[in-house]
Amino acid sequence: MPLVAKESRCSSSSVPPPPAVSNSNWVRSGSGWEKFIALRENLNRHIKRLARDSSNSRVILSNINNRNQEVESSQDQNKENESNRKKKSIDHHSCYIFLPRGGAKKTGFYFTIGEVLNRLDFSGAVHDHRRFNYVCRILEIITESWLFALSGLAQKNFFFILEESVTVVSETKLYVNRVKKILQDISKNLLKNPHFHVGSPKTWNKWLDLVKDWLQQLNTIDYTPTEIRVDSLQLMDLPPDCLNRIMSSLANAKDIVNFGLTCKYIHEISEYTLRWEKLCRFHFTQQQITSISPKFLDSDNKVNWKGVYSRLCHRHGNRELYNNVLNLCNHCNCIYWTDGGHPCSAEITPEFSTRQFSDVVVTQQNLTPEEFMKLWPTP
Structure with missing residues (x-):
């Protein structure tokens, strides 16, 4: 009997209870014996956790992709803004010029007329109808008094502005007579006293050929009016007040x-x-x-x-009218177009201007073409 009791104790310590083993409610798992219901609940929780993690991962991945797209778009936008800023700074830089104070002897720095025509963007100004008359008047002054003494750079810039003017006139069919008069005066001056011109005769003959081609181009402009419909409103149909208002805009x-x-x-x-x-x-x-x-x-x-x-x-004589002129700032001594503006030191550093120059009033002087040309040494 004692021996039998000992064997029963050994079997009870090494084997789970027989009823539990044969019952389907118990199963063996990696951590031991567990009830089937508890194991199923654990599996369900694990599946739900995996599904939740997978959905979170999809959300995270979509957020990462969206973030990457935003970063790429922001980088592209920054590159575009940077290129536009550089282009704008280059264009803006060419539309104003700072005059040195004290003259060339004190500062050792001066501008030639060729550099002035380039940096103030006269070739681009002719494409603006508000600046066209102003540029034409400066071209007339150069033709009258400066043409024979222009340097190589000044000649190149001067005739490039003329070429752009002819292009604008050919497209718009406006200011034809004025540009044609400038070209005729240039042709006369090129033929007169050729030995006193700066540069070789070959260069001046090249300019003369260009001027003749431009004159021929302006002479071939077609002014054929467009077809007028019979039932359309014509100028004579307007009342006297409207015609008077139209005529009042002519100066x-x-x-x-x-x-x-x-x-x-x-x-x-x-x-x-x-x-x-x-x-x-x-x-x-x-x-x-x-x-x-x-x-x-x-x-x-x-x-x-x-x-x-x-x-x-x-x-x-008549008073010249210009919609857009060159201005001279009395604070920073800068020449700029009216609608273009300039980086004035009074606007860039307002603290500096209010503390040390509070009594200075920043004003601007409208420069007529004659006053503008007087700023540069006559040839």
């Missing part, structure tokens, strides 16, 4: 006179006394008007303002 007397020659109806509108009085007061001073107006009184003691304008224009 040149020649344009008004030529406009009035089209028909009798428009001629009567062009003869309005108030229009010619406004032109006189705009182009001339009160002292100039007073000195000559008594000579143009009619029988009713009314002033013939058209006659006054004609006489004053013959004596003093």
Whole structure:
């Protein structure tokens, strides 16, 4: 009996309970014997955890991809902004120029007319209709007094601006007569006193051939009017107030006179006394008007303002009108276009300007083409 009890104790210590083993509620796992229900719950939790982790991984991967796309797009945008900034800085740099204070003897630095034409971007300014008349007037001044003494760089820049002007005129069919007059004057000056020109005769003959080609190109411009529909609104259908408003925008007397020659109806509108009085007061001073107006009184003691304008224009010339001019800043001594602006030191460092130069008022001076050309040494 003791021996049998000992064997039972040994079997009970090494083997699980027989009923539990044969029961399907128990299964062997890696960690030992577990109930089947508990194992199934563990497996379900593990599957759910894997599914949750996989969904989280998909979300994480999608977030990473979106982030990478955002980074790539931001890098592309930064590159584009950087290229635009560099391009803008280059273009902006060519549209203003700082004049040295104290003259070339003190500073050892000066600009030639060729560099000025390049850095102020006159070749690009002719494509802006607001700057076109201003550039044309400077070309006229150079043609009259500077052409024979231009250096090689100045000649190249000057004729490049002319080429761009001819291109603009050919496309828009505007300012044809003015550009044609400039080319004709250049052709005369090139043929006159060729021995006093700077450069070889071969170079000046090349410019002369170019000018002749440009003149021929302007002479071949076709002014064929477009077909007008019978039922379309025409100029004569407008009321007198509209025609008067259109004619009031013309500041040149020649344009008004030529406009009035089209028909009798428009001629009567062009003869309005108030229009010619406004032109006189705009182009001339009160002292100039007073000195000559008594000579143009009619029988009713009314002033013939058209006659006054004609006489004053013959004596003093017209006042030039420009929509966009070059300005001179009195603070940093910079020349720039009106709509382009410039990096003034008063705007870049406001603390510096308010502390040390609080009594200085930053102003600008509008430069006429004649005043602009006087800034550079005459040849």
